[in-house]
Amino acid sequence: MAVHDEIGRLVGNTAFEDLEITLMAFWKKYSICFPSHQVFQEGNGLDLRRCIPVYMHGDEGRSFKKSGVLLINLQGAIGKGSEPFLKKHELNERFRQISMGLNIGGHSLHSFASRLLYCSMQRKFYAKQPQVLENLLDNLATQLLRLQQGFEYRQQKWHIVLLGVKGDLPWLTKAAGFQRHFLRAQRSLNRKSKEPPVGVCFLCHAGRSRVPYEDFSDGAAWTRDGCDLPWSRAPSMSRLYHDPFQPSALYKLDIFHNFHGGAGKDWVASAMTEALSLIPGTSRDAKIDSMAQIMRQWGRIGPQNRPHSGDFCVDRIGLTSYQVCPDSSWSKHNDTTIYMRFLQYFLHARPEHAQNEKLSLIYKATCAINLSFQLLYEAKSKIHQQGALLSGKGFVERADVMYINGYMR
């Protein structure tokens, strides 16, 4: 890229004249969030104006005949901006250029230009030989280390700095060799196991004895500072700059994945169940049919309001009886977004929800969650802190109550 004078592509296609000012502004903000990151260590010889932040992303997908294939790519941390962001700043191109949009979507920059493929490998080549994947990542770490040390571009020394490794939990677990991960959850409290549970999270001690991972309250045990390393042997990527106080934070969780494919699905299932009480009648099936009818009508506004999983029905949230804990069944994460918007619409149109403590909390929390994600989608690289805090705080407070209710069902 340096040879072809295309370095700006790693910074959302920023013009060369704006690169240094953009990067400086980026690192200034980054230092507020991650002051102990090694990139800010004195004496490392880095000129932050010429340090380009990137992420590595890995994904195991399906290839022809459903055989697995691994894709690893590198992508600039600063992008062109999401579509909502571009729309918001439609008229001011210069502002857009220097305001650091996210590197997601954005119709004006094709993913071929914003995701730089490092490798693709069929699963059969590494599934039974973990060493193959380890060697591959070690090789990538060595190349990234060289780029971190510096390369020449327009007669000056530039650097590439890896901020993190992204991907879903199965990929992160494999890439880093985590010993504490989501598959280590102890399913039943009564299970007699000689070994204490090792934990489910690489960033904290959630899932260990007396550290319940379902606890969403402010003072939850897993929010306490300090945690052991989640691996027995440090992964190759930790040869690169990272935060020495939390080396595992180099591996990044994806809030979109975690919410829309996890906690959000539980939320929707419980909230839809509670919302049925606003539909007149006594028969559960009749109420579900009416809810489906209301949702279908709402879906006529446009395809963005129609879930991929089809009409709302008993099976959609596993509501075979009011005695079971409901559970959403869809696999498309976007369906969670659609249901979240529908819940807000449904409850807003029925102000009587305010008479019921639970429904009133559900409405406020749903609005807060939707606002949080809207802010994230529209965001620059660092979102407006006050807005995020307000909406986030609302979510956590209300989610806390709802989760307790949900688990007491």
Ligand SMILES: [Zn+2]
């Ligand atoms: Zn955790």
